[in-house]
Amino acid sequence: MDIKTTIPPPFTPSYVPYMYKGENVKGAFGAGTRPDFVRASDRAYFDAGVTRDDLRQLFIAMDLFDTGAGMKLVGDFNYGNIKARPGQSGRAAFDKVEKSNDGYANYASHADFARAKLRLIQKPLWRVNLATDSPSDIIDKIVGNPANAWGTLLSDAARRALETGKGIEQLSPTVGRYEGERDRVMRYRAQGIFDISRARQKMYAEKLTPIARQVGQYMAGGDPNVVYTPAFERTATPVEPPVVPPIRPMDPSAPTVPEQPTLVQAPKPLTxxxxxxxxxxxxxxxxxxxxxxxxxxxxxxxxxxxxxxxxxxxxxxxxxxxxxxxx
CATH class of the missing domain: 2.30.30 (SH3 type barrels.)
Known part of the structure; x- marks a missing residue:
């Protein structure tokens, strides 16, 4: 794994007024400011201690996916929709997939959020090692963990359909360029994915790859051609065709058979x-x-x-x- 470390330049973004359920939310970015969001996040994660370019690119892509490049915040400066701990300041929001109404934490600044996210990612349950893990490894650990996945991604109905093959036709269909759960479950099952952990790994890697490529165009040291692949695909052993030995080993001293002429079918007589x-x-x-x-x-x-x-x-x-x- 080729690890690169680039120091991003300091960047001070301009925030826009934004309200969620009648409350002012700090740290929101306006429309058309995705490059600013990437540059501000790049420096914030670097100041939080993430020196590896590939990890900063992954974390920024995750935030861009979670809050639309900082345009759809719930908690102040909470670009990753991190839920508030007991006693921590936050705002409640309903998650239609998880069907929860938990509070999302408020942070004092972009850098404050970046430090909190690093603490969350390095929780013992996920066993993430920021020094040795690749971005795909981190996705596998935090998204595919059956005990506490990072985001649900698939509904309970989609999960049951994926694992049992029943109820697929009742799932939401594809609308435009957005793949519905019905087609996604059918595609995953056709690829041999029948458990929710692998489905989460596959789905999150598929969603983050194009986003991370956009991030790579604006951040320092980014890779615009990055690809995230789940572990079960990276480590899959290719099936080699069987080698059929000859019926009888050839004798090196045996005379070689001269090349035979090409046989041509003779014409048939007229009936x-x-x-x-x-x-x-x-x-x-x-x-x-x-x-x-x-x-x-x-x-x-x-x-x-x-x-x-x-x-x-x-x-x-x-x-x-x-x-x-x-x-």
Missing amino acids: KEAFDVLAFTRNMKVRLLNGHEYPIEAVDFELREVKYYNDNDAPIWVSVKRIAAVV
Whole structure:
């Protein structure tokens, strides 16, 4: 794994007024400010201690996915929708997938949020190692963990359909370019994915890859061609075709077999039925089975024979059994 460390320049963004359920939310970004959000996040994560370019790119992509590049906040400066701890300041919001109404934490600044997110990602349950794990490893650990996944992503109905194959037709269909749960579950099952942990890993990697490529265009040291792949696809062993040994080992001293000529199917003789329906004319030729052609001089319809003169100018009558075609 090629680890790069680039120091992002300081960046001070401009925030816009934003309200959620009648309350002012601090730290919101306006429309068309995605590059500013990326640059501000890049510096915030660096100041929080993330020196690896690939990890900053992943974390920024996650935040962009969670809050639309800081445009849809619930908690102050909470770009990752981190839920508030007991006693921590926050705002409640209903999650239609989780069907919860938990509070989302308020933070004092972008850097304050970045430090909180790093603490969350490094919780012992997920066993994330920011020094050695690749971005795909981190996705596997925090999203695929069956005990406490990062975001539900799939509804309970989709999960049951994925695992049992029942109720797929009742899931939401694809609308426009947004893949519905019905088509996603069918696609995952066709790929051999039948458990929610792998489905979360696959889905989150698919969603984050194009977002991270956008992030890579604006951040310091970003990779605009990054691809996130779940572990079960990265470590899959390709199936090699079986090697069939020869029936008998070849003797090195055995004489080599000379190259054989290519066999060509010989032409078949003209059938009696085909001969009987021919309308002979003076300009027709007979083509023999040996490939030679001669002008037809006479025809005996009863015996099904034609007359021609050979190269020695001798008259020859040939039966239909020796005729390949009449042309």
